Structure formats: C-alpha cells, structure tokens
Amino acid sequence: MAISRRQLLTTSAAASVAASLAPAGAAARSPASHTPEDLAWSGTQMLEAFIKARSSLREEITIGWVDATTCAVINGETIPLYRLLAATWQKHRRAGATAFEGKSLEVAFYLDANTGTRLEKLTMPRTGTEVTVPNYRSGPSAGKIMVEESLHDDFNMASETPGGSKFWRNGTSHREQKLLQAQRDGDDFLIRQTLGTRVMAQGTEKPAFFYHEWTINRAPWRDIMNPRLVSTAVEVQYSSIAAFRPWMQMQSIDGHTLQTGRGGKVWSAVQLPPQLLAMCKQYHPDLIADPARVLSA
Secondary structure, eight states: OOOOGGGGGGGGHHHHHHHHHHHHOOOOOOOOOOOEEEEEHHHHHHHHHHHHHSSSSSSEEEEEEEEEEEEEEEEEEEEEEEEEEEEEEEEEEETTEEEEEEEEEEEEEEEETTTTOOOOOEEEETTTTEEEOEEEEEEEEEEEEEEEEEEEEEOOOHHHSTGGHHHTTOOEEEEEEEEEEEEEEETEEEEEEEEEEEEEETOOOOOOOOEEEEEEEEHHHHHHHOBBBBBBOOOEEEEEEOOGGGGGTTTTTTTTEEEEEEEEEESGGGGGGGGHHHHHHHHHHHHHHHHHHTTTT
C-alpha cells in the first residue's frame, strides 16, 4: 500500500512519538533476521505503534478492511456459511497516555463463498430455515482504543443502529480489550490485539450476544520508527467468534459462528479491494462521496 505525501507529518509531536518508541526497541540487529524478538515496550509505546499501524496518530480518516470466511460451529462441527467483506471508516485522537478516542462506522457484505455474489437468501444448517441476508451498517459510533480495558456497561446497539435488532440483543455488557506481544520480526513490526463483549439480558443465564476478536497486525519496522509518518501500511490476520445473529433465526441451536481472514488499511476508498469498493459504491454511496460528513454525524 503506497503512502502518499499527506501521510507525512514533520511536527515535533510526531518526532516525540518516535523518540518514545526508539529507546526500548531500536537496538541494532540484522534486518535479515526473521526470529521474532519480543520488545520491552511500555503500554504507551505499544498503543502509539498500534494506532500508527491500524489508524493514524493524526485525527484523519483511514479505512480498515477485512476479507474473511464464516462458518457455523455446532457440536464441534464447522459448517461453511459465507464469505464476508467488511470496511470500517475511522478516525482517532489521543485521549491520554493509554487511550485514543474516536469515531468509526462499519459496513459488511455477505457473499456466496463459491461465486462471490452477494447473498440475498441463505439456508441455515440444522434448522433448514431459509433466511433473508441483510447488509450491515453500524455507526458512526464513539469508542476508545486502549492498552487494556475491562468495562461493564449497558449495550444498546440493537436500538441505536437502524436495523440493529437483526444483529444484536440489548442488555448489560462486559467489554474487554488488550494490546500485547509487541515484536520485531526482521523488517517487520508485529503487535496483537484482543477485544470482545459479552451481553447478558435480565433474567437469563446464557448471553444474549457475544463477540470476541483476535488480530495479529504486521507493519514495516522502519515506518513504525519513522518520526515523519503518522500512519503506516498494515497487514492484519483476523479471527473471531460470535453468537448467531438474530437474522439467522438460530435461537434453538446451541452454537456460534467462526470467522478467519485477512485485511489491511487504506487512506481512500478508491484503494479498497475492487469488489468491496464496488459494493460500497452501490449500497453506501454517501461513504464514498463525503465520508467526513458521515463520520461527523
């Protein structure tokens, strides 16, 4: 992914980021070495590097994307469901030593895994029910990226998002996120993120909804250490588990979904994978025409 001139920032703030990263992790070593080396970085250092890879240290819009396969997991059996293409428009700003805050908006499309065409109907395993497959759009939503968080709070996305009841159930949530295992692997920087939420409805023992995600994020080491750059290219290895969504009509089945895939980040929608870009143009033209206006709503 090419880095344009507008991603370069030669301010003292950017220089201070590199200065904070360098002492603990910039020891001389052979760039040809490909044995991952754990970095003794502070939480603040890991957060700054993660934001630089996945978003931007400057409050500007970037777009993360993912291409994943989704299976149903029922009694230990994995059953293919669909291919997922998703994109998240986002921007963040510093909110202290261990947090960045910002806004994000996510869209997703469910595709036939063999033909790549958008699914309109899907026959669910075990139940045999043919369900209508919706497009997904959530946000703009406020949120934080933190070194570590464990929070109990109300979860109201089902009522706050148009069509949200197709995807979630409201309740009380326990949310967690954590950055860990910052490493140098030859010419690359790696860092892991885990995040998730578990939603409980009043008077129930099983969760009304849950989602847990794990990513390994790989960015060029020299760009992470470059004080002129506030945002770098990134390759994302992604996996997640989630409760069956309400639109799947699987309430009677004890199981969940499993997703595995890969992704990255771009600075303009025209840089998205071609099929994802075409679907965003068709179903969410406002995000293509004026993402800043949409994200500021």
